[in-house]
Amino acid sequence: xxxxxxxxxxxxxxxxxxxxxxxxxxxxxxxxxxxxxxxxxxxxxxxxxxxxxxxxxxxxxxxxxxxxxxxxxxxxxxxxxxxxxxxxxxxxxxxxxxxxxxxxxxxxxxxxxxxxxxxxxxxxxxxxxxxxxxxxxxxxxxxxx
Amino acid sequence: xxxxxxxxxxxxxxxxxxxxxxxxxxxxxxxxxxxxxxxxxxxxxxxxxxxxxxxxxxxxxxxxxxxxxxxxxxxxxxxxxxxxxxxxxxxxxxxxxxxxxxxxxxxxxxxxxxxxxxxxxxxxxxxxxxxxxxxxxxxxxxxxx
Numbered sequence: 001x002x003x004x005x006x007x008x009x010x011x012x013x014x015x016x017x018x019x020x021x022x023x024x025x026x027x028x029x030x031x032x033x034x035x036x037x038x039x040x041x042x043x044x045x046x047x048x049x050x051x052x053x054x055x056x057x058x059x060x061x062x063x064x065x066x067x068x069x070x071x072x073x074x075x076x077x078x079x080x081x082x083x084x085x086x087x088x089x090x091x092x093x094x095x096x097x098x099x100x101x102x103x104x105x106x107x108x109x110x111x112x113x114x115x116x117x118x119x120x121x122x123x124x125x126x127x128x129x130x131x132x133x134x135x136x137x138x139x140x141x142x143x144x145x
Numbered sequence: 146x147x148x149x150x151x152x153x154x155x156x157x158x159x160x161x162x163x164x165x166x167x168x169x170x171x172x173x174x175x176x177x178x179x180x181x182x183x184x185x186x187x188x189x190x191x192x193x194x195x196x197x198x199x200x201x202x203x204x205x206x207x208x209x210x211x212x213x214x215x216x217x218x219x220x221x222x223x224x225x226x227x228x229x230x231x232x233x234x235x236x237x238x239x240x241x242x243x244x245x246x247x248x249x250x251x252x253x254x255x256x257x258x259x260x261x262x263x264x265x266x267x268x269x270x271x272x273x274x275x276x277x278x279x280x281x282x283x284x285x286x287x288x289x290x
Contacts, residue, residue: 041206048202048230053193061192064289084229084250085193089289105229108253144209144234 004028005097005119008073011038011051012127018043021142022127025051025074027059027091029066035059041142050142051075052082056089067091075124077104079143087112097124101132102143149173150242150264153218156183156196157272163188166287167272170196170219172204172236174211180204186287195287196220197227201234212236220269222249224288232257242269246277247288 001009004026011024015038027035037054040046049057052074067089077099078086086094086109093115099106106116132139146154149171156169160183172180182199185191194202197219212234220242223231228250231239238260244251251261277284 045206046202047204047206047234048193048198057191057193059192061186061190061286063286067289080229080232081226082229084225084227084232087225087229089192141206141208144212 001121001123002073002095002119004033004071004073005075005095005121005124007033007036008051008075008097009121009124009127011036011055012075012124015039015043015051016127016131021138022131023051023074023076025055025072027055028071028073029069034062034066034070039142042138048081050079050082052078053085056085064090071095073097075121076128077102077106077118078109079104080108083109086114093117095119097121098128100125101128146266146268147218147240147264149178149216149218150220150240150266150269152178152181153196153220153242154266154269154272156181156200157220157269160184160188160196161272161276166283167276168196168219168221170200170217172200173216173218174214179207179211179215184287187283193226195224195227197223198230201230209235216240218242220266221273222247222251222263223254224249225253228254231259238262240264242266243273245270246273 012022016022020042021039024038040049075097083105157167161167165187166184185194222244
């Protein structure tokens with residue numbers, strides 16, 4: 001697996017081990033990870049810190065020029081919130097672990113010029129499937145269902 | 146002015162007085178404010194806590210049924226991140242103080258069935274204009290420019 005997607009999956013596993021929602025993300029600038037994160041709904045009672053948001057938050061305040069030279073890796077297809085954030089900051093490329101569990105706003109991203117790659121990674125998929133079997137209500141809460 | 150938009154403007158003014166970006170928001174459920182917030186880029190070094198996001202975060206974890214019976218008030222037209230969040234949680238209505246300073250994703254919201262009302266409030270507009278004259282770089286950072 002791609003080393004950056006692997007790093008995102010490690011974040012997802014950290015979340016799972018802490019009793020949280022196992023979605024992880026890393027923000028990569030010119031080959032270097034500048035932010036790592038995972039969903040913090042359970043751990044911090046947050047409704048905005050999805051994995052992608054947490055990675056961006058942990059990268060800190062960056063100039064627009066940095067975001068425009070970044071790739072965002074995420075274990076799961078990005079929801080409307082995370083997709084909107086990708087558009088806000090002008091991140092040009094997103095690599096997605098899988099979109100079988102949840103199809104996010106990939107079409108919206110592509111329609112705005114973002115390059116979207118889907119790895120269809122089995123480990124990302126199986127981790128989410130295990131989590132959803134164990135905690136279906138928590139998963140529904142996270143996607144507003 | 147509408148009492149809820151007034152409450153959002155009070156949040157924006159709190160942000161201004163703290164040296165931050167003066168955009169405020171309140172989340173209203175069945176006539177009761179359940180979350181208040183303002184942009185925290187300066188105060189908390191946050192890249193995700195726009196006014197709307199802060200209001201949602203401060204409302205805490207809510208069931209989908211609550212969001213679907215809410216109105217979100219914001220002093221400024223919601224950016225892609227905040228608009229995506231409105232879509233994620235299925236908030237059916239947004240009341241916007243003004244969109245002359247910045248036009249957010251109002252068309253996307255409408256296309257997904259969200260009711261969008263623009264008050265075109267002069268106080269909201271003048272507060273942003275004053276702030277942008279004083280700190281143009283900070284404003285550009287916040288909208289990814």
